[in-house]
Amino acid sequence: MQKMKMRKMPGVSMSGRLFCAVYLLFWLMPSSGFAQSVSQTDAQKKAADDASTSGDIRDCQLSSVANLSATAGNVDRDKLAQSINNCGKVANSENHSTYWRSDAFKKIGESYYHLDDLSNAMSNLNKAIELDRTNATAYYARADVYQKMGDARKAVSDFESAASYGDKMGKMNGYQRIALIYNDQYNYDLSIAYLTKAIEIASPLTTDPTLGFMYKVMMANLYKNRGTIWSNKGDSVKAQEDYKKSLDLK
Template sequence: MAATNAVLKDGIRNPGPFAIASRAYGTKLLPVALSGLLALAGCSTTTTSNDMITVDRAQGSAENITSLSSVIQSNPQDPEGYNSRGTAYGKAGDFRRALDDFNRAIQLNPQFYQAYANRALVYRNMGKPVDAANDYNRALQINPNYDVALIGRGNIYRQAGRSNEAFNDFSRAIELETTDGRAWHNRGLIYQTRGQHAQAIDDFSKAISLSANSPEPYNGRGISYVALNDDDNAFADFNRAIELNDKLAESWANQALVYERRGDRARANKSYSHAVRLDPNYKPAQDGAARTRGNS
């Protein structure tokens, strides 16, 4: 792989719950008790990031980093070598060394927009969204069509509650024919908060086609199916999310929600309780388990 293509990738992640207030969905209101359980996958206005760098043992291995260091020693003025090693350090979770390498790459080539975007993602993982936004802006000044930076900046806007600007960034990446499913997934979340569930379902479905092994778009699409009272399709999506990753409390709580809507409170309580065991602080699961406890 060419060093200029060394880009830190972040999977589709769920940064935390966002409870929907009771509102009209289609022709009826969701009951208040159930509406709080509809955690929009990945939709939050907190500072929690959904651009989480996934540890890659191969790319972040000591052997790979040693090899990249040898390349740098052979050509210490080549910014691409630092960008590649910085990416490896990021994959290893060594953010300080990753920043050092991206800083050096940018120093050697101030127009290196991939390095700005890589550094931005590290800043996001370090809880520094302002620094990250500045780097994404710089990357887009250099290359306005860089989809990685558009999606990354869109996530920062979305987390900050600037949904219109986030929507525009995701839509622009989609117009550029990005193959990154996060663009559709994240735009789907915004459609969802606007109550535009048909559009959200379309976007989540596209995200699934591009990232079929990620549970988050299945959870997202399932939530919109629930909002449209299509419990069968919602249940299938939540079960698929569990098959892909059975460690996500959200998926189990969402499955429980469908059981509860169907009147099967015993199975609902079992799934809610399992979600609580996975994440004792996940409030939709806590509330659901308390509400269905002692019912059969």
């Protein structure tokens, strides 16, 4: 979703451009979590939806690229409106599975967010979560809405849910977003704790033969962010240690 206009850590950039691009592609896709207690009929619908290479689901997925562009700062209101229309055909149709309907409502919510219509964004993201309580990306998107509305407590709760239900990428980013909220509240101990959680997840992934380079970029930014918080807290020794770790990964 669109970058939040919130106070950043002094001297800290959130993530490298390469990481951002890969990360956004991960979050464009539906959540990997899906409740197991679905009816056989719904399971059959999902199988049919998964196998489909045309029709409403394809149109929703393709047009929702407008959300990705908006996140990068290129807001095209006409394309966002088209995404809402196309994804609405999936979200509001009983012919599609709960999984894909939840994903469609999430994408509609994201589009409304980029259009600065927070009321409709919240309404559709609530529907996404009601349909699939394990939709990690919907929680993450709703957390962005809460944060833009100024409700940090609910934003933290949804980022926690996103981390709980998400894959490792989702967990790392959920924890980092929570850390940034606590930094804004000058709660440096909790901010450090959540960044440490993110680092612990990312660390063993840096040797991945395919995505290791991406996790190294993430790790470098996580260490840099944590170093800044140590500095804010008044611990220059630990701050320098983290800054060095960040530089060693670049």
